[in-house]
Amino acid sequence: MSAADTALDDLAFLKGLVEAGDRNQARMGEAFVGGGLLYGVQGLVWWASDVFGWPLGPLGNLALAALPTILFCGVTVWVARRDRQPRPGGAVSRAVRAAFIATGVTNLALLCLFAPAAISRQSLVIWELYPAVVFALQGGAWATAYMLRRRLWLGVVALGWFVTAVGLGLTLATSHYLLIVGLGLLAWMAIPGFVMIRLAHKGA
Known part of the structure; x- marks a missing residue:
C-alpha cells in the first residue's frame, strides 16, 4: 500500500469519527x-395555575404530571430508533456523552432517594430540593463539556444551570419556584438542544 493510499484511509477514518460525533x-x-419543551411547559402551566388560580382538578393535575414523562419516553425511543447502528465518535465526543449519561443515571438514583423521603414525611420542601439538585448536576455535565470542548456557549449553559439551581434553593415552597423551573428548562435544555442540532448539521 502506498503512502497516498494510507493517507486517504486515515482521512476516511477521521471523517467517520467526526460524522459519528455529529x-x-x-x-x-x-x-x-x-x-426541555415538555417539562418546561409543564412547570409554567403549574406556575400559572397556582398564581392565576386556574382550576386543573384532580384529572388535570394527573394528566399534567404524567403526560410529559410519557411523551418524553416516546421522544427518547423515537430518537434512539432513528439510528440503531453504533456511533462511537471521537474521544471527546464519547467523554461528553458519558458525562451526560452518568448524570442521567445519577438523577434516577436521587429520585429514588428524595421521593420516599418526601412522601414519608409529607414534605414539599424535600421534594422540591430534588429538581434543584438535578439542575446543579446538569450544570456539572455541561461544565465538563465546556472543559473538554472549550466552547464558550457550553460554559454559559453550565453557568445557567448552576444559577438556576441556586434560584430554586432560594424559592422553595413559593410560587416563583415553578416559574424558575419552567424558564430554566426552556433556557438551558430546549434552547441548547436546538443549538446542538444546528451545530451538528453544520459539522461544527
Whole structure:
C-alpha cells in the first residue's frame, strides 16, 4: 500500500469519527429539545395555575404530571430508533456523552432517594430540593463539556444551570419556584438542544 493510499484511509477514518460525533450530538440535541419543551411547559402551566388560580382538578393535575414523562419516553425511543447502528465518535465526543449519561443515571438514583423521603414525611420542601439538585448536576455535565470542548456557549449553559439551581434553593415552597423551573428548562435544555442540532448539521 502506498503512502497516498494510507493517507486517504486515515482521512476516511477521521471523517467517520467526526460524522459519528455529529450524529451523536444531533440525537442528544433532539432529546434535550423534547425534554426541555415538555417539562418546561409543564412547570409554567403549574406556575400559572397556582398564581392565576386556574382550576386543573384532580384529572388535570394527573394528566399534567404524567403526560410529559410519557411523551418524553416516546421522544427518547423515537430518537434512539432513528439510528440503531453504533456511533462511537471521537474521544471527546464519547467523554461528553458519558458525562451526560452518568448524570442521567445519577438523577434516577436521587429520585429514588428524595421521593420516599418526601412522601414519608409529607414534605414539599424535600421534594422540591430534588429538581434543584438535578439542575446543579446538569450544570456539572455541561461544565465538563465546556472543559473538554472549550466552547464558550457550553460554559454559559453550565453557568445557567448552576444559577438556576441556586434560584430554586432560594424559592422553595413559593410560587416563583415553578416559574424558575419552567424558564430554566426552556433556557438551558430546549434552547441548547436546538443549538446542538444546528451545530451538528453544520459539522461544527
